[in-house]
Amino acid sequence: MDVQVLTFLIVGASFLLYIGIAIWARAGSTTDFYVAGGGVPPVMNGMATAADWMSAASFISMAGLISFMGYDGAVYLLGWTGGYVLLALCLAPYLRKFGKFTVPDFIGDRYYSQTARTVAVFCAIFVCFTYVAGQMRGVGVVFSRFLEVDIVMGVVIGMAIVFFYTVLGGMKGITYTQVAQYCVLIFAYLVPAVFISMMLTGHILPQTGFGATLADGSGVYLLDKLDGLSTELGFNEYTDGSKSMIDVFCITFALMVGTAGLPHVIVRFFTVPKVADARKSAGWALLFIAILYTTAPALSAFARVNMIETINGPEMTGTAYSEAPSWIKNWEETKLIKFNDKNNDGKMFYSAGSYDDPASANEMLIDRDIMVLANPEIADLPAWVIALVAAGGVAAALSTSAGLLLVISTSVSHDLLKRTFAPNISDKGELRAARIAAGVAILIAGYFGVNPPGFVGQVVAFAFGLAASSFFPAIIMGIFSKRMNDKGAISGMVAGIAFTAAYIVYFKFISPELNTPDNWFLGISPEGIGSIGMCVNFIVAFVVFKMTKEAPKEIQDLVESIRFPKGAGEASAH
């Protein structure tokens, strides 16, 4: 059977599975819709959280990025996993005991302020839309490459599926669908990785194959070979980065703190029955995430070796274009690979240097995003593996979109309507509002998927910077400082966001030509500035707090009561 038919079959079967689960797990009340009735077992919640967190970016783009960045790719690996430690140790158990549905709920109640709640709602909605646009795009790319349907058609199919199970099932439907999606995506990620590891190094585990000798009998370590190839072709050594240490430090920190502050991840810990379960579920989530995140850098290294050897040939003199493998021609059609025979020798050659510079020896332009999707083809794996990777990419994109859409709809129906504008709304009315909001959010997300704003890449830095400089400090102070007051927290959030946003907007949108290390504050790139924004938030909050009255007695008692597990009921609206 050819790849396209197989892809249709495998992706189609996965869709049927998701829809079946959605029908089985319909939501009957707002508690079902927002937090799955608070009754999800920790292991399942861990899996769902992992699927929620690992987006199309983790699945499709990350290994490709690392493949081109080498050591520097550690910022993503450390940042996106290390943030879970902060989340599990400093936030999840306390927020679970607090027992409300959303992050704006916590901020609004803890700081006894509608202003704080409203600021938090808008931050949450902004962060989620930023993300969701990219996910829909990911679905579109997978569909257009593997099923050869139009990108628009791909996005519409994706929207329809997400619409169906989000609107019908709410958090309950999403959670159980995400469990299935995790299984699909991790299987799809591991199968090609194991195959390639076996072929290159003879190790079944990519994690050990990464540090093993090559299976070609030369006795050379894979990474030594890669370092050698990289320097020969004019790149930095693979195991040595090109970013400055302070920038690597700050980007990693901003991503960690940003992860811990992302509303769609935090909300997952409201869905388990007990505080002890919230602790356990964070552990499972990170374990499930780590399976993919420790495979990714191995896959990056394998892909890099394979790619260089395929294009440049075993002698490193280039392979004749007429004999190029089919994957190069396939991806050329999507314009994600380009070849320009600068020296007219009929051979392809890849090296450091700009593709657009006629004097450079580099004749290939390879988009980083294709590495994971093209990997099975590069390694010449059977067609069903390619189809499986397509299904995995779609599962990753759908699971994350659903989680984000739910936060958007909850923010609108619960935080804005119920808590701010229409406090008398009935449970049924609120549920209807939540469903309508989810529907509208999907349409908007779909629009951005079809017409992606050119700045999707840039706004991702924004989303993390924003979460790092606003939510994270406000929640941490809300738990660990009993006396922190409304004025301190609000001015901290505003100062943190304003500083971070101004820095990112300046370098990314107003003067992108100045976006070089020489002009950066302390050599910190816009991607890493959230860590400084976080410090600004803490300092401003502390100074303002010192000058104003401490939080009232009943708030201090509330903080006391979230610091130990006993008496945690199901999450409820109170």
Added chain:
Amino acid sequence: MGFKNENDQKAYWKENLSILFKLLVVWFVVSFGAGILFVEQLNQIQFFGFKLGFWFAQQGAIYVFVALIFIYMKLMNSLDKKYGVDEE
């Protein structure tokens, strides 16, 4: 109120913070320490086919992270029991 008296409550919170602090020190040392700040020094050491600093940055720290959360869970559950504030 879940505690027998206010002293218990203070002691519980103090022990909680001390567990938190110790685990976060490990968290910092394996990621920012071994993977970033001292990566060049550690890269002088060979660990199978890896340079050690590189291994911490792309593999090792992640394994430690997972272990940290499960250790935290164990320590906190027994702390809750000790002070009688666990959930039935």
